[in-house]
Amino acid sequence: MNKRQKRAKIIASALRLFSKQGFYKTTMCDIADTLQISEGTLYNYFPSKMSLATAAISHVTGKMAIDLRYINNKSIPATEKICEFVRSYFCFIQKNPEMVEYFFQVYLSNREIFCDEDDCGFSLAKEFIEELERLINDGVQTRHFTQENFFIAFSSIMGILGSITFLYNEGVLQKPLDEHCDEIAQAICRALQS
Amino acid sequence: MNKRQKRAKIIASALRLFSKQGFYKTTMCDIADTLQISEGTLYNYFPSKMSLATAAISHVTGKMAIDLRYINNKSIPATEKICEFVRSYFCFIQKNPEMVEYFFQVYLSNREIFCDEDDCGFSLAKEFIEELERLINDGVQTRHFTQENFFIAFSSIMGILGSITFLYNEGVLQKPLDEHCDEIAQAICRALQS
Amino acid sequence: MNKRQKRAKIIASALRLFSKQGFYKTTMCDIADTLQISEGTLYNYFPSKMSLATAAISHVTGKMAIDLRYINNKSIPATEKICEFVRSYFCFIQKNPEMVEYFFQVYLSNREIFCDEDDCGFSLAKEFIEELERLINDGVQTRHFTQENFFIAFSSIMGILGSITFLYNEGVLQKPLDEHCDEIAQAICRALQS
Amino acid sequence: MNKRQKRAKIIASALRLFSKQGFYKTTMCDIADTLQISEGTLYNYFPSKMSLATAAISHVTGKMAIDLRYINNKSIPATEKICEFVRSYFCFIQKNPEMVEYFFQVYLSNREIFCDEDDCGFSLAKEFIEELERLINDGVQTRHFTQENFFIAFSSIMGILGSITFLYNEGVLQKPLDEHCDEIAQAICRALQS
DNA sequence: TATGAATGAGTTTTCATTCAT
DNA sequence: CATGAATGAAAACTCATTCAT
Numbered sequence: 001m002n003k004r005q006k007r008a009k010i011i012a013s014a015l016r017l018f019s020k021q022g023f024y025k026t027t028m029c030d031i032a033d034t035l036q037i038s039e040g041t042l043y044n045y046f047p048s049k050m051s052l053a054t055a056a057i058s059h060v061t062g063k064m065a066i067d068l069r070y071i072n073n074k075s076i077p078a079t080e081k082i083c084e085f086v087r088s089y090f091c092f093i094q095k096n097p098e099m100v101e102y103f104f105q106v107y108l109s110n111r112e113i114f115c116d117e118d119d120c121g122f123s124l125a126k127e128f129i130e131e132l133e134r135l136i137n138d139g140v141q142t143r144h145f146t147q148e149n150f151f152i153a154f155s156s157i158m159g160i161l162g163s164i165t166f167l168y169n170e171g172v173l174q175k176p177l178d179e180h181c182d183e184i185a186q187a188i189c190r191a192l193q194s
Numbered sequence: 195m196n197k198r199q200k201r202a203k204i205i206a207s208a209l210r211l212f213s214k215q216g217f218y219k220t221t222m223c224d225i226a227d228t229l230q231i232s233e234g235t236l237y238n239y240f241p242s243k244m245s246l247a248t249a250a251i252s253h254v255t256g257k258m259a260i261d262l263r264y265i266n267n268k269s270i271p272a273t274e275k276i277c278e279f280v281r282s283y284f285c286f287i288q289k290n291p292e293m294v295e296y297f298f299q300v301y302l303s304n305r306e307i308f309c310d311e312d313d314c315g316f317s318l319a320k321e322f323i324e325e326l327e328r329l330i331n332d333g334v335q336t337r338h339f340t341q342e343n344f345f346i347a348f349s350s351i352m353g354i355l356g357s358i359t360f361l362y363n364e365g366v367l368q369k370p371l372d373e374h375c376d377e378i379a380q381a382i383c384r385a386l387q388s
Numbered sequence: 389m390n391k392r393q394k395r396a397k398i399i400a401s402a403l404r405l406f407s408k409q410g411f412y413k414t415t416m417c418d419i420a421d422t423l424q425i426s427e428g429t430l431y432n433y434f435p436s437k438m439s440l441a442t443a444a445i446s447h448v449t450g451k452m453a454i455d456l457r458y459i460n461n462k463s464i465p466a467t468e469k470i471c472e473f474v475r476s477y478f479c480f481i482q483k484n485p486e487m488v489e490y491f492f493q494v495y496l497s498n499r500e501i502f503c504d505e506d507d508c509g510f511s512l513a514k515e516f517i518e519e520l521e522r523l524i525n526d527g528v529q530t531r532h533f534t535q536e537n538f539f540i541a542f543s544s545i546m547g548i549l550g551s552i553t554f555l556y557n558e559g560v561l562q563k564p565l566d567e568h569c570d571e572i573a574q575a576i577c578r579a580l581q582s
Numbered sequence: 583m584n585k586r587q588k589r590a591k592i593i594a595s596a597l598r599l600f601s602k603q604g605f606y607k608t609t610m611c612d613i614a615d616t617l618q619i620s621e622g623t624l625y626n627y628f629p630s631k632m633s634l635a636t637a638a639i640s641h642v643t644g645k646m647a648i649d650l651r652y653i654n655n656k657s658i659p660a661t662e663k664i665c666e667f668v669r670s671y672f673c674f675i676q677k678n679p680e681m682v683e684y685f686f687q688v689y690l691s692n693r694e695i696f697c698d699e700d701d702c703g704f705s706l707a708k709e710f711i712e713e714l715e716r717l718i719n720d721g722v723q724t725r726h727f728t729q730e731n732f733f734i735a736f737s738s739i740m741g742i743l744g745s746i747t748f749l750y751n752e753g754v755l756q757k758p759l760d761e762h763c764d765e766i767a768q769a770i771c772r773a774l775q776s
Numbered sequence: 777t778a779t780g781a782a783t784g785a786g787t788t789t790t791c792a793t794t795c796a797t
Numbered sequence: 798c799a800t801g802a803a804t805g806a807a808a809a810c811t812c813a814t815t816c817a818t
Contacts, residue, residue, distance in 0.1 A: 022306050024218040027791060038800045040794085049792065108360065109303030112216045120364070149377060151361050151368075152354075156381055159357030163349035166302065170314075173345055183343060187350055191385040197781090221808060232783050237810065410694050412606040415812060426779045428815085437813065496748065497691030500604045508752070537765060539755055543745035544769055548734075551741030554690065555733050558702075562733075571731060575738055579773040585802090609787060620804050622791080631788070779818085787811080794804080 007045050007055070010035060015056045019101035023053060023110055050113060057107045057114065057124045060099045065127035067092060072131055078139030079189050082157070085135070086185040089161060090177045093168065101169060104162050132157065136192075145192040156191035160184065201239050201249070204229060209250045213295035217247060217304055244307060251301045251308065251318045254293045259321035261286060266325055272333030273383050276351070279329070280379040283355060284371045287362065295363055298356050326351065330386075339386040350385035354378065395433050395443070398423060403444045407489035411441060411498055438501060445495045445502065445512045448487045453515035455480060460519055466527030467577050470545070473523070474573040477549060478565045481556065489557055492550050520545065524580075533580040544579035548572065589627050589637070592617060597638045601683035605635060605692055632695060639689045639696065639706045642681040647709035649674060654713055660721030661771050664739070667717070668767040671743060672759045675750065683751055686744050714739065718774075727774040738773035742766065 001009070013034045017026040028049055032039045046052040071084045093100045107114060107125070114121030122129070136153045139145035147153045164184060167173050173180070195203070207228045211220040222243055226233045240246040265278045287294045301308065301319070308315030316323070330347045333339035341347045358378060361367050367374070389397070401422045405414040416437055420427045434440040459472045481488045495502065495513070502509030510517070524541045527533035535541045552572060555561050561568070583591070595616045599608040610631055614621045628634040653666045675682045689696065689707070696703030704711070718735045721727035729735045746766060749755050755762070 022304060025306060028793085029791075032801095039792090040800050041798075043793070044798065047793095105303050105305075109299050110216055111299070111364075112219055122364075147377075147381060149374070151358070151366070152374065152377055152381055155354045155357035155361065155378075156385065159353035159355070160346075160349045160385070161353070162357065163353030164345070167345050167349065170305075170316075180343070180346065183341075183346055184349075186388065187341060187346055187385040190387065191350070191354070191381040193384065194380065200781095222810080223808080233809085234784065234811080235782050238781065241810095243809065410692060413694055416814085417812075420780095427813090428779050428781095429777080431814070432777065435814095493691050493693075497687045498604055499687070499752075500607055510752075535765075535769060537762070539746070539749050540742075540762065540765055540769055543742045543749065543766075544773070547741035547743070547745030548737045548773070549741070550745065551737035552733070555737065558693075558704075560733065568731070568734065571729075571734055572737075574776065575729060575734055575773040578775065579738070579742070579769040581772065582768065588802095610789085611787080621789085622805060623803050625789070626802065629789095779816105781816095783813100783815080785812100788809090790808080791806100792804100795800105795802095797800085 003045070008059075010042065010045055010052070011056050011059050014052050015060070015102050016098045018053065018056065018106050019098040023106050023113055053106070053113055054124060056102060060103050060107075061125040061128040063096070063099065064089075064092065064103070065131050068128065068131040068135065072134050072138070078135065078142055078144040081135055081138070082189050082192075083182070083185040085157075086161070086188065087181050090181055093165060094177060097169070100165055104165055105169075108162075139192065146194040147192045153192055157188055160188055160191070197239070202253075204236065204239055204246070205250050205253050208246050209254070209296050210292045212247065212250065212300050213292040217300050217307055247300070247307055248318060250296060254297050254301075255319040255322040257290070257293065258286065258297070259325050262322065262325040262329065266328050266332070272329065272336055272338040275329055275332070276383050276386075277376070277379040279351075280355070280382065281375050284375055287359060288371060291363065294359055298359060302356075333386065339383075340388040341386045347386055351382055354382055354385070391433070396447075398430065398433055398440070399444050399447050402440050403448070403490050404486045406441065406444065406494050407486040411494050411501055441494070441501055442512060444490060448491050448495075449513040449516040451484070451487065452477075452480065452491070453519050456516065456519040456523065460522050460526070466523065466530055466532040469523055469526070470577050470580075471570070471573040473545075474549070474576065475569050478569055481553060482565060485557070488553055492553055493557075496550075527580065533577075534582040535580045541580055545576055548576055548579070585627070590641075592624065592627055592634070593638050593641050596634050597642070597684050598680045600635065600638065600688050601680040605688050605695055635688070635695055636706060638684060642685050642689075643707040643710040645678070645681065646674070646685070647713050650710065650713040650717065654716050654720070660717065660724055660726040663717055663720070664771050664774075665764070665767040667739075668743070668770065669763050672763055675747060676759060679751070682747055686747060687751075690744075721774060727771075728776040729774045735774055739770055742770055742773070 010031070014026075014031050017030055017034065020026075021030075028039055028042055031052075032042050035042075042052075046055065067088050068085060071081050071088060074081065074084070076084075107121075111121060114124060132154060133150070136145065136150060136157075140148055140153075145153065147156065161184075164173075164177075164180070168177060204225070208220075208225050211224055211228065214220075215224070222233055222236055225246075226236050229236075236246075240249065261282045262279060265275050265282060268275065268278070270278075297319075305315060308318060326348065327344070330339065330344060330351075334342055334347075339347065341350065355378075358367075358371075358374070362371055398419070402414075402419050405418055405422065408414075409418075416427055416430055419440075420430050423430075430440075434443065455476050456473060459469050459476060462469065462472070464472075491513075499509060502512060520542065521538070524533065524538060524545075528536055528541075533541065535544065549572075552561075552565075552568070556565055592613070596608075596613050599612055599616065602608075603612070610621055610624055613634075614624050617624075624634075628637065649670050650667060653663050653670060656663065656666070658666075685707075689703075693703060696706060714736065715732070718727065718732060718739075722730055722735075727735065729738065743766075746755075746759075746762070750759060
């Protein structure tokens with residue numbers, strides 16, 4: 001296994017643990033044990049716990065950006081794109097629950113981990129946010145969305161999806177995620193239109 | 195100052211620090227220093243750090259519930275209630291940014307702090323969630339909202355508000371919160387209708 | 389209630405708690421709570437926790453000395469005195485288990501509490517030890533005991549009684565204490581004779 | 583030095599300090615300082631102070647059991663075994679005073695340290711107690727001892743030895759321990775016979 | 777005399793990080 | 798590269814004692 005692959009394995013393990021137990025309740029020792037390597041080895045791949053957290057979020061937002069970029073590149077109406085995005089996002093949650101949990105519960109909620117004096121930590125999600133901007137702008141330009149305020153549009157999409165994700169993780173949703181797909185996509189689309 | 199008032203002062207300080215630095219990065223020593231009391235004194239009022247976090251969230255959700263209850267009791271259409279709620283919520287954010295931040299960034303995101311084997315930690319927000327249910331049920335019964343799925347309705351309201359709060363706290367909103375009031379209320383109402 | 393009586397009440401409570409939970413696991417607060425007085429009041433009667441422990445052991449050994457003195461003053465053979473002492477001691481254990489437990493488990497075992505640079509802490513049990521000496525000397529002089537080594541005689545009496553007390557407190561004795569009286573008295577007497 | 587040997591070294595140090603200063607007056611820092619290692623290192627070998635206390639008592643009772651087992655396996659009368667046990671025990675005290683002190687003053691007297699809800703803490707001395715049972719049963723079966731009550735027999739042996747140990751540790755014995763050997767063994771044997 | 781809030785030094789425990797092998 | 802023992806700074810929590818009321 002080369003260095004790159006090993007880093008990927010470490011990130012995957014860290015991701016799982018961070019999302020399950022939280023960043024602060026997960027020790028470097030937990031991560032090393034899970035991987036059956038020594039703590040020292042961990043530090044050969046990542047210079048600090050924080051750098052591991054950072055690499056993990058880049059990995060997650062990268063994956064999310066790819067999915068969204070693929071949809072954005074299709075020649076379909078923006079409302080269709082929203083539907084596809086919701087569908088693809090729910091699929092993503094089910095296949096990689098730890099990634100989404102990590103995104104919302106660790107990255108967005110423990111800002112102090114990712115921000116330092118120079119950088120506010122947003123660059124880590126830049127790729128994904130840019131694709132989201134593309135989707136919104138596309139909709140606005142083609143008049144499918146009338147909500148012109150980017151931040152409100154952003155919140156209509158990511159706020160609703162984030163909240164549903166939270167409820168899903170808490171186990172309170174009564175039906176499987178898939179069955180909510182269309183309803184949710186429609187709610188988002190309506191929020192984006194006037 | 196009596197015991198009750200002192201507890202309130204401690205909660206206020208803790209709230210401010212927890213919301214600014216996160217629960218784990220805030221030490222009992224930080225809190226004591228801010229209040230210019232000793233750590234020992236802190237423990238005369240709260241038996242543990244966690245009990246302080248718990249008291250703080252009860253305080254916050256209690257306040258939020260009061261505001262929403264007041265609106266729920268008015269004889270106005272549910273859509274109006276949404277508008278008033280958004281207005282009152284934005285007002286609340288501006289007066290008590292630390293409370294809202296604490297609610298979203300600490301309480302909702304660090305579930306492990308508030309959950310134990312018996313209790314999933316939701317009881318702490320029960321009052322507020324019940325008022326939210328009242329608002330949604332009112333809208334559904336009066337046919338102002340057609341979204342009958344409670345969880346989607348819940349996410350349409352709290353997801354959008356939560357996301358806007360996040361962006362506000364990150365300082366990326368270009369205009370003051372108030373100016374977004376109506377737009378956001380309308381987006382939420384649309385999401386709730388079909 | 390006068391000062392003397394109040395001191396006695398405090399000692400009684402402390403004794404009970406120290407013997408049940410150990411000296412270090414008992415807080416001044418525990419003692420105050422049990423008595424339904426404030427911690428401050430405690431310090432009006434005893435200047436420190438240690439002084440309370442000291443007063444308590446004086447109280448206990450004083451009581452034990454009185455019982456033994458009464459027996460010593462009788463005009464009966466030393467072997468009879470041993471029998472009576474065992475009987476009286478078992479009676480004492482049953483009426484005041486906390487006192488005996490305190491004597492063995494706190495006083496004799498946590499020497500660091502009672503000793504300081506000047507005093508080794510034995511003066512606190514002086515009265516009782518002197519009566520024990522009287523009993524042993526009586527037996528030796530009247531040739532009822534042939535064990536002339538005081539320390540071995542002392543150990544034959546107090547060692548056996550202490551061990552039985554320990555087993556009693558641990559709840560492993562199968563019959564009630566009284567039924568062992570004679571057997572134990574005889575074992576002690578035999579140990580004292582050659 | 584391997585892990586096993588290091589654990590042994592730590593136990594030895596802890597034993598010395600616990601027996602000299604008591605369990606509660608000995609800090610993990612004291613132990614680390616004595617060994618010239620850091621506190622953190624201590625916790626790499628024992629997960630808690632209590633686990634160290636527990637390991638220490640197992641160590642002590644293990645040693646005591648070995649000595650007694652060796653004597654039990656000899657083909658000599660039970661009374662002889664008592665003599666040998668007393669001799670071996672006194673030898674043990676002189677070589678390892680801290681072990682015996684620890685056994686009596688910490689283990690037997692601070693029961694709250696070793697007991698939890700499941701286990702009363704006696705299992706830690708099981709091996710030694712079993713050998714003591716063997717010795718007593720042997721004597722009873724061969725009619726060397728007529729004291730058939732196990733607990734009184736137990737107290738005759740361990741009570742007397744414990745008390746002598748106590749006096750030895752307090753420094754009040756006038757002659758060296760060895761010179762008391764036979765006298766004490768005889769006193770014990772008499773106590774066991776009728 | 778009684779109170780009980782305030783204190784602060786002291787204790788156990790945790791864990792990211794380092795470094796010699 | 799891999800290891801894992803060692804580190805030590807930091808954190809939560811305890812409690813005997815004091816003192817103003």
